[in-house]
Amino acid sequence: xxxxxxxxxxxxxxxxxxxxxxxxxxxxxxxxxxxxxxxxxxxxxxxxxxxxxxxxxxxxxxxxxxxxxxxxxxxxxxxxxxxxxxxxxxxxxxxxxxxxxxxxxxxxxxxxx
Amino acid sequence: xxxxxxxxxxxxxxxxxxxxxxxxxxxxxxxxxxxxxxxxxxxxxxxxxxxxxxxxxxxxxxxxxxxxxxxxxxxxxxxxxxxxxxxxxxxxxxxxxxxxxxxxxxxxxxxxx
Numbered sequence: 001x002x003x004x005x006x007x008x009x010x011x012x013x014x015x016x017x018x019x020x021x022x023x024x025x026x027x028x029x030x031x032x033x034x035x036x037x038x039x040x041x042x043x044x045x046x047x048x049x050x051x052x053x054x055x056x057x058x059x060x061x062x063x064x065x066x067x068x069x070x071x072x073x074x075x076x077x078x079x080x081x082x083x084x085x086x087x088x089x090x091x092x093x094x095x096x097x098x099x100x101x102x103x104x105x106x107x108x109x110x111x112x113x
Numbered sequence: 114x115x116x117x118x119x120x121x122x123x124x125x126x127x128x129x130x131x132x133x134x135x136x137x138x139x140x141x142x143x144x145x146x147x148x149x150x151x152x153x154x155x156x157x158x159x160x161x162x163x164x165x166x167x168x169x170x171x172x173x174x175x176x177x178x179x180x181x182x183x184x185x186x187x188x189x190x191x192x193x194x195x196x197x198x199x200x201x202x203x204x205x206x207x208x209x210x211x212x213x214x215x216x217x218x219x220x221x222x223x224x225x226x
Contacts, residue, residue: 006156034213043117043202043216044157093156100210104149106156 002028002098006105013084013112020080021108023094029074030096038091050077084112115140119203119217126193127225134188134220136203141181144209148177148188149202157202193224
């Protein structure tokens, strides 16, 4: 099946710094990718929809200036958490649409100290 | 606004037992429904996908049913094994094949040897 990778798989950063997470579709092209966030013992919540070549669409309550999304190619979307704070610590998962199915990456664990 | 609810939140059973996980959703206008498995600190593994026109899907010891009109789905696991221990997530998709998924909070299953 189709494979989606994420890098890094986990990252620890200091408060106030920025962190970039990459989401790649390895064997297919994806015009649409989604970014989800999962807090401990909570479900996945959609943060934003990333469309290649255009601006991302953010869900209500998600700050677009804090969570920068760039979908510059059909196989890569990046999420940059700017000026990270401890409350941004979470599990970030991306997914990519391939054909009529949605494929999920393995997730990135972000811890902000 | 679509809401997905999973009951129970946690379940502990002895090995070999058959079990049922429940999922309900408030908006029946879904494109499909999907069951995932998530191991601690890991990404998602897709188990079964049921299109809105289908009633059930089977894979090995797993059987998922869908009653779209009543907004319910069940995941049946036969002859449970300790390796089945994980969190099981139910998710519905709207807006066709390009839409995002809306997740329930999951059922944490523990199968004791």
